[in-house]
Amino acid sequence: MSTHEHHDHGHDHSHGHAHDHTTFQPDIREPSEEWEFLEIALRELLIDKGVITAREVQDQIEAWEKKSPEGGARVVAKAWTDDGFRQRLLEDGNAAVAELGFEIEALKLVALENTDDLHHMVVCTLCSCYPRPLLGVPPLWYKSREYRSRAVREPRAILAEFGTELPETTEVRVVDSTADCRYLVIPRRPDGTEGMSEAELAALVSRDSMIGTATAFAPDGEGRSG
Amino acid sequence: MTERAISDLGGLPGGPIDTAEHEPTLSERRVDAMMMLLRAKPRSFWATDENRRTIEGLEPKTYAESAYYERWVLAMRGLLIEKGVLSETEIEAKLSEVRARHAEAGQ
Numbered sequence: 001m002s003t004h005e006h007h008d009h010g011h012d013h014s015h016g017h018a019h020d021h022t023t024f025q026p027d028i029r030e031p032s033e034e035w036e037f038l039e040i041a042l043r044e045l046l047i048d049k050g051v052i053t054a055r056e057v058q059d060q061i062e063a064w065e066k067k068s069p070e071g072g073a074r075v076v077a078k079a080w081t082d083d084g085f086r087q088r089l090l091e092d093g094n095a096a097v098a099e100l101g102f103e104i105e106a107l108k109l110v111a112l113e114n115t116d117d118l119h120h121m122v123v124c125t126l127c128s129c130y131p132r133p134l135l136g137v138p139p140l141w142y143k144s145r146e147y148r149s150r151a152v153r154e155p156r157a158i159l160a161e162f163g164t165e166l167p168e169t170t171e172v173r174v175v176d177s178t179a180d181c182r183y184l185v186i187p188r189r190p191d192g193t194e195g196m197s198e199a200e201l202a203a204l205v206s207r208d209s210m211i212g213t214a215t216a217f218a219p220d221g222e223g224r225s226g
Numbered sequence: 227m228t229e230r231a232i233s234d235l236g237g238l239p240g241g242p243i244d245t246a247e248h249e250p251t252l253s254e255r256r257v258d259a260m261m262m263l264l265r266a267k268p269r270s271f272w273a274t275d276e277n278r279r280t281i282e283g284l285e286p287k288t289y290a291e292s293a294y295y296e297r298w299v300l301a302m303r304g305l306l307i308e309k310g311v312l313s314e315t316e317i318e319a320k321l322s323e324v325r326a327r328h329a330e331a332g333q
Contacts, residue, residue, distance in 0.1 A: 031252070031253050031328070032328075033296075035253075035292070035293070035295070035296040035299050035300065036253040037321060037324045037325055037328065038299050038300070038303060038317075038321060039253050039256055039257050039260075039299050040324045041317060041320040041321045041323075041324045042260065042299065042302060042303060042306065042312070042317065042320075043256060043260060044320060044324070045312055045316060045317065045320050046260070046264075046306075046311075046312070049312075051264075051269070051311060052260065052263050052264070052269075056263055057256060057259045057260060057263065058259075060258075060259035060260075060262055060263055061255045061256070061258075061259045064255065064258060064259065064262075106274075123236075125234070125235055125236030125237075126233045126234060126235070126236075126278070126282075127233060127278055127281065128294070137250070137258065139247065139248070140244070140246075140247075140248040140294070141243050141244060141245050141246075143294050144243060144244065145235060145240060146240040146241055146242065146243045146244070147240075147243050148235040148236065148240075149235040149236065149237065149238035149239065149240040150238075150239070150240045150243070151236075152236045152237050153236075153237050158243060161242060161243050161245065162243075162245060176236065179274045179275050179278055180274075180275075
């Protein structure tokens with residue numbers, strides 16, 4: 001997005017309308033498309049009618065921004081260092097992450113462990129189901145037509161597009177999420193990480209490694225653990 | 227064999243994946259926030275599955291051509307009407323007002 005894109009339609013920022021112009025970054029684009037007008041219309045109606053408040057919308061947006069893959073990374077690092085936790089996580093994802101304070105309502109959380117022999121990659125072919133409480137909001141590519149359609153047919157080609165190469169002997173297993181069941185990949189713990197603290201290990205766990213399009217970072221800073 | 231649903235993309239051919247990160251726009255953040263507020267307790271106007279059903283019930287052309295959050299806001303509109311929270315008439319009236327306001331501001 002061009003930093004000057006919002007000037008293209010000559011929007012006058014000095015006008016005095018009542019709608020909320022709070023922006024999160026100075027160059028964020030102003031609404032200009034029909035669906036964005038629909039967003040404004042629905043929001044203003046819901047606020048006028050007292051169904052929701054502007055404050056709640058703002059708080060919800062801030063809550064979203066706080067949710068990040070760091071939650072999932074904490075879970076993975078704990079699984080790497082605490083074998084009892086790892087077992088519980090694999091048996092009952094919801095109960096195990098609740099131990100760390102992550103409440104996952106109305107969804108079954110399934111943790112999948114990657115090993116030398118087996119690599120999991122998660123997709124939602126039908127929409128965009130994703131373990132938001134642990135990973136935040138899904139990246140755009142996860143919701144894209146291309147990822148959704150190709151993941152179940154040519155996962156290795158997709159992995160290559162993400163710069164992830166796995167040995168031929170590693171089985172790649174693609175799992176398809178549903179509205180009621182979400183997956184968290186536990187990436188293979190990188191070599192050379194013995195003795196690292198949970199916090200240090202968590203820093204090696206990228207979002208993509210928990211979706212399965214990548215492996216965890218190597219401790220020497222390389223993009224993948226090999 | 228039955229025809230594929232518009233959302234049933236698994237296994238279809240597709241081009242390369244654009245792996246670029248995307249900073250959500252203000253409109254996208256607001257649609258997401260509203261969807262979560264309306265779906266969650268205490269309002270619980272609808273369940274995730276109903277949201278899915280509504281998105282999957284969009285016209286195939288609309289589904290194919292719409293951006294992700296565009297589909298969400300269209301589904302939200304449909305569900306708000308279906309659940310009796312807002313009426314079609316008031317949404318249309320408000321939309322006209324918003325469009326007019328935008329046109330005026332753009333002059």
